Amino acid sequence: MANFNSQKRKNTMIKKTNQANPSPDFVNEESFERMRLPREKDLEQLAMVMQLMGSNQVKVLCMDGTERQVRIPGKLQKKVWLRENDIVIIKLWDFQPSKGDVVWRYLGNQVSWLKRRNFLNKFPI
Numbered sequence: 001m002a003n004f005n006s007q008k009r010k011n012t013m014i015k016k017t018n019q020a021n022p023s024p025d026f027v028n029e030e031s032f033e034r035m036r037l038p039r040e041k042d043l044e045q046l047a048m049v050m051q052l053m054g055s056n057q058v059k060v061l062c063m064d065g066t067e068r069q070v071r072i073p074g075k076l077q078k079k080v081w082l083r084e085n086d087i088v089i090i091k092l093w094d095f096q097p098s099k100g101d102v103v104w105r106y107l108g109n110q111v112s113w114l115k116r117r118n119f120l121n122k123f124p125i
Helices: 002-020 024-028 108-116
Strands: 044-054 057-062 067-071 087-092 099-105
Touching: 044 067, 057 087, 067 087, 087 108
Parallel strands: 067 099
Antiparallel strands: 044 057, 044 087, 057 067, 087 099
């Protein structure tokens, strides 16, 4: 009986090592991820952070060339930390289009993807 259990352990160890060392075919494949882009119908657009105003207020330069004062909503305040020159998605308010909310912040590799796809042509980056 002990011999059977030790043989079973060897088989599971072999399976685990095979999973840990994938073949070169899997390593060379390009991984695809979905990128969050602004939705025009929801009044969303890309913007670049120009100045942190304090508290939860931020001044941004939008794709249409206007500077707007936007706020960081409560659900993002402690989770998303903004710095100057960050690329964000903002959602404009229906009743006051000169203001809006920050919806999304892009990370470094996502910003380079946006540059390669020419989404950031209007920004001085």
